[in-house]
Amino acid sequence: MTTATLPTLKSIAPVSRAVLRPVDPGNDASCAHCDEPVKFAARQQRRQVIANVYSDGRWNRVEHYHEDCYGAAGAPHGAPAAASEATARRRAG
Numbered sequence: 897m898t899t900a901t902l903p904t905l906k907s908i909a910p911v912s913r914a915v916l917r918p919v920d921p922g923n924d925a926s927c928a929h930c931d932e933p934v935k936f937a938a939r940q941q942r943r944q945v946i947a948n949v950y951s952d953g954r955w956n957r958v959e960h961y962h963e964d965c966y967g968a969a970g971a972p973h974g975a976p977a978a979a980s981e982a983t984a985r986r987r988a989g
C-alpha cells in the first residue's frame with residue numbers, strides 16, 4: 897500500500913537566532929552556558945551573545961551568553977549576527 901505524500905505547506909516558523917552585542921551597563925543577565933553574570937566592565941569592551949529562542953515556532957525566551965561561552969557551547973542558536981546599525985549610531989552630547 898502506497899500513500900501519496902501531499903505537498904505540505906510548511907509555515908515559515910521563526911527560528912532561534914543570536915546576535916552579538918556589546919554588554920550594556922546595568923546588564924544583569926546570567927550566562928546560559930556558565931551561569932555567571934554577564935557584566936559590563938568599563939575597561940573591557942565586553943560583548944555578549946543574545947539569543948532569541950523559539951520553541952515550536954513561538955518565541956520562548958532570551959538567552960544571554962558571554963561571547964566566549966557561546967562559542968564554547970557550540971553556537972546552539974547559530975552563528976551570531978553582529979549588531980550593525982545599533983552600534984554605528986552614536987548620540988551626540
Ligand SMILES: [Zn+2]
Pocket residue numbers: 927928929930931932961962965
Ligand atoms: Zn559564560
